[in-house]
Amino acid sequence: MSSEDEKKEVETNDSAHDDSKIDILQSTVPLEDMSSSNDTGTKRKRSDLNIPITSTTNLPTWVAGASPAKFVSMDELMKMSAALENMALVHEIALNPEFVIQKNSTDLVQQTVEDCMKKAYWDKLREELARIPPDYSYALILLDDIKKMILNLLTEQHVRLRSEVECMLDIDLLKQQAENKCLDVRQLFENIVELLSRLCAPARDKLVNDLREKIDNVDIGICELLDLMKLDMANFFMQVNRSVLEEHSAEYERRQFMMLLEKNPELELSTMSWLRRHISVDNTDGPLAKKSFENLNNSEVSSIISDAYMELLEWDFRNAYPETLKIDRLRLEAIAIKYLQLIICTSCVLVSCNLAGKDVVQVKDFKTNLKNDIIVITNDIDKSNLMDRLEAVSVLCNDKILKCCKTININWTKERSAELREQILEIRNCANHVRKLIRDRMHNFILSMISNRVPFYQQRFPSGLSIIHAELSALTARFIRINGSL
Incomplete structure (x- = not known):
């Protein structure tokens, strides 16, 4: 078969199955199975004799499923992953009063590689500064990064501190000093350590004292201290605003979940099946008899949800777990x-x-x-x-x-x-x-x-x-x- 014939065959197969959905929600966050794997496809007219075949197998389309109606970009997947992570984070904060944000744990190999890369960077920085004349290119980049990290720790109320940081780490002025060979990097690092000592929590005082006592204060410890301070600040604001997070967490999670449903409407199937089990469609005696969701009032909906929640205490694992509760x-x-x-x-x-x-x-x-x-x-x-x-x-x-x-x-x-x-x-x-x-x-x-x-x-x-x-x-x-x- 020629390449042109192969290309035509591929295009024909792709267009023949251009109207099904793709399951785009994968378990990309540390939660248990947040995905839904059912597919819905547009119904087609099929003859009894000519059964359409998928492009990748010898199975009928109603067995193997059709090819996707559209492709999902990496940006969409990353946005959905971020939405799931944010939803899980807000939910955890609202439910767990002892929750704190912690540094991500890494495996031994990753930690070893990371340590080696950091050591190489700081060794290179010291080498550049030890030259005659010194090369300040690495130092200026680092100082600019440190300035941004410190400013990110400050709130709008820290007007005086912001002014002090801007003055101390004025990059344009530092570049001029570097060009004139009068930039004192070590003194700058000492000033930065003193500034951080005024900003950090008392629990970090030991780290600050260790940095002060080092003869060579051009050290990775400054950046590590800034990372810890960032965690401390995040946990502080989380504690201060916990009541607000608890109050609005349900609405935030609902918006995030609806956003996911727009990308994959089938995500709701297990939840809907869970709720439908508590509508008595055959019983003619109860208030919920022969009613659909559209015909239920608020009291009946509340009763259904309460009964559905009680089912969770005696869950039959043959049923799919509701996505909204995973x-x-x-x-x-x-x-x-x-x-x-x-x-x-x-x-x-x-x-x-x-x-x-x-x-x-x-x-x-x-x-x-x-x-x-x-x-x-x-x-x-x-x-x-x-x-x-x-x-x-x-x-x-x-x-x-x-x-x-x-x-x-x-x-x-x-x-x-x-x-x-x-x-x-x-x-x-x-x-x-x-x-x-x-x-x-x-x-x-x-x-x-x-x-x-x-x-x-x-x-x-x-x-x-x-x-x-x-x-x-x-x-x-x-x-x-x-x-x-x-």
């Missing part, structure tokens, strides 16, 4: 594990107390100590190790009851011990009546809190859950914090 997926999974732990723990305490009897239960701190010990055992509980943890809990509960019975001279028989083990192991079953009761009460309590169905100060703690009052309150607070930030 930033918080690790947090939500940790809350879900704690939710399961509290259900299991409370169920085991109630079963044990029921079999142990009133005299044992009324022993001071018996229930509290039993609950605390069970929480320790079940701290790493999940569905995969549930049976093993319940076995360990049954042994613990039996020992606790036996020890308490001996203290108050009550007989604890082997039959009751065996029954205790059997009932605790039965808690592994989601349909177990004790576990189901505890689960429903916890579920309804948290749902009521996140949906604001009852004012917080009027919310009564469910019967039977007082033993985990502190733990359930903490879990609910964590869940509300995530729920309220979106």
Whole structure:
């Protein structure tokens, strides 16, 4: 086949599939799987006999997918990556009161290369300054960079300091001094160190003193100190403006997410599927029966969202995780594990107390100590190790009851011990009546809190859950914090 024929074939194939979407959102930020991989294509008329074939495979287009309708530039990808990073950063600041901006960590090879390059640069600078006559070309570039870094640290209120920096590091004047061989670079660096000592945080005083004590003060330490000061200043402004960030983070994240949807409309599919599961299309009794999203009022939408959030506590991993929550997926999974732990723990305490009897239960701190010990055992509980943890809990509960019975001279028989083990192991079953009761009460309590169905100060703690009052309150607070930030 000639080159012209090949070119025509390629152009024909490209134009034949010119109307599909490309999945442009890749996981380019340190978040877990922020992408959506579904494709939508414009429907075409196809005959029953002539099945169109893709240009790269022997599979039909409805199997392999069509070629992209448009190409995505590197600038667009970088903008989307930056949008995701900014969205994740603002979200983390709003949710984590202890969050601080830190220096990026690098691997050993990268750090070694970076150190070698920096050492070579500063060695070259010293070599140029040691010449007779000195060569100030490197020094002037460095001083200009240092000037910009210092000015970036200053706010509009630092009028006097800005004037001092402009005067000290007047590049035009320094060039004239260099041409006249009267530029004192080392004195300039000493002045810069003194200026930085007035600007930096007290935690950096040791670094400043180390720079002062160096005989050769033309040192990389000045730039490293400026980098640290930049981090300190960023963290300072973040702390000062944290309340503003928290107040506007949800709106900012919404705008960023809508911007991503404009680039890739399919990004919303998993989120929409998650919400649709909580609209009762077949049930003719409920208020949401046979309604579409367009026909729902604000109260019904709020109810759907609250129910959808509750699903996250018992997530079925066969379903795709909502894209709008992937930033918080690790947090939500940790809350879900704690939710399961509290259900299991409370169920085991109630079963044990029921079999142990009133005299044992009324022993001071018996229930509290039993609950605390069970929480320790079940701290790493999940569905995969549930049976093993319940076995360990049954042994613990039996020992606790036996020890308490001996203290108050009550007989604890082997039959009751065996029954205790059997009932605790039965808690592994989601349909177990004790576990189901505890689960429903916890579920309804948290749902009521996140949906604001009852004012917080009027919310009564469910019967039977007082033993985990502190733990359930903490879990609910964590869940509300995530729920309220979106």
